Amino acid sequence: MNISAENIGKKYSKKSRSVTAVQTTSAEFESGKLTVIFGRSGSGKTTLLNILSGLIKPTSGSVTYDGKDIFSLDDRELSKFRAGNIGYIPQGQSSLSALTVAENLTLPAALVGRDIPDDEVEKMLKTVGLTDLKNAYPNELSGGELRRLAIARALINKPSVIFADEPTNDLDDENTRIVFELLKKTAKQGTAVIAVTHDTTAADHADTIYRMDAGVLTKQEGIKREIA
Ligand SMILES: Nc1ncnc2c1ncn2[C@@H]1O[C@H](COP(=O)(O)OP(=O)(O)O)[C@@H](O)[C@H]1O
Ligand SMILES: [Mg+2]
Numbered sequence: 001m002n003i004s005a006e007n008i009g010k011k012y013s014k015k016s017r018s019v020t021a022v023q024t025t026s027a028e029f030e031s032g033k034l035t036v037i038f039g040r041s042g043s044g045k046t047t048l049l050n051i052l053s054g055l056i057k058p059t060s061g062s063v064t065y066d067g068k069d070i071f072s073l074d075d076r077e078l079s080k081f082r083a084g085n086i087g088y089i090p091q092g093q094s095s096l097s098a099l100t101v102a103e104n105l106t107l108p109a110a111l112v113g114r115d116i117p118d119d120e121v122e123k124m125l126k127t128v129g130l131t132d133l134k135n136a137y138p139n140e141l142s143g144g145e146l147r148r149l150a151i152a153r154a155l156i157n158k159p160s161v162i163f164a165d166e167p168t169n170d171l172d173d174e175n176t177r178i179v180f181e182l183l184k185k186t187a188k189q190g191t192a193v194i195a196v197t198h199d200t201t202a203a204d205h206a207d208t209i210y211r212m213d214a215g216v217l218t219k220q221e222g223i224k225r226e227i228a
Contacts, residue, residue: 001065001085001160001192003029003052008061010047021047023215024060029194031160034187034205037196039212045196046091046165048212052194053086053163054078065161083112087154089164094150095138101125102134105153116156128152128182144175151182162186164195168202180205 009024021044029035029052039045050056052063054070062069065085073081082088095104105124106116125131128148138146147167154162164183168176176199184205187193195202196212203209209220 001031003161003192003194004064005052006062006064008051008058008063010044010051010056011059020215022051022058022217025217026061027210027217027219029161029192029208031192032187032190033207034184034193034195035208035210036202036206037194037210037212037217038198038200038202039196040198043212044215045212048217049088049163049165049194049196053088053161054082055088083108083157085160087157087159087162089147089150089154089162089167091165091169093138093146094153095141095146097138100135100137101130101141101149104138104149105156108153109157114157120156124152124156127155129178142175144171144178147171147175147179148182151179155186159191161192162194164193164197166197167195168197168199173201176201 005025005027007024007026008022009020010022012019012021037045037048051058054063057071062071064070070078070081096107099107102121105121109116125134128151130145130148130152133141133145141149151167167183168179171179180202183193183195187207211218211220
């Protein structure tokens with residue numbers, strides 16, 4: 001899947017003030033690549049991800065997936081498109097505390113009427129190193145384990161695109177490494193992976209690096225890095 005953002009911009013207007021969260025920008029994201037977008041808090045990263053993933057409409061510009069303009073779809077079509085093609089790893093904790101790890105994992109699929117066979121659940125839990133926690137509840141999991149569960153939940157639908165919003169926020173070095181290696185591996189298998197972060201270790205795993213500063217997105221060219 002080739003994602004193309006053309007002249008997208010986002011201005012939040014409120015009575016008292018208006019904020020330009022994303023300055024007009026264009027960018028392309030490809031299958032098989034891990035793109036990392038660095039930026040400080042408040043620089044517009046979440047807004048950008050939300051636009052690229054179709055969660056919020058830009059004030060200007062368009063977002064196309066393999067040439068298809070996602071904002072020309074009506075709400076129902078867009079939800080269906082998102083469910084079928086996009087995995088979103090939101091910032092922070094996103095598991096439901098009353099459900100087990102396995103139930104949390106299969107919930108998004110269940111919501112769109114898809115039953116995930118148990119062997120697929122087990123395989124995914126193994127991929128993210130949560131095999132022994134299948135029947136545990138979120139409050140029994142560490143921060144790193146919760147984040148890996150969120151990643152597994154995004155991956156299990158085999159989306160063609162994954163968005164991750166600060167996926168290693170609050171994680172220790174070891175879990176940070178595990179998470180980025182997982183995202184890198186996912187990209188290598190053909191998914192377009194786009195992660196925003198302020199964790200500079202992500203650069204070691206990225207194929208393409210952007211920087212976001214006060215709403216301005218800039219591609220970083222020619223940065224030397226060891227590719228994992
Ligand atoms: N729903 C909203 N309404 C008004 N302003 C917003 C909204 N969401 C974000 N902003 C503002 O847009 C700017 C960028 O925010 P955000 O995209 O969350 O940045 P980041 O993810 O890099 O921290 C900030 O100034 C923030 O206050
Ligand atoms: Mg954010």
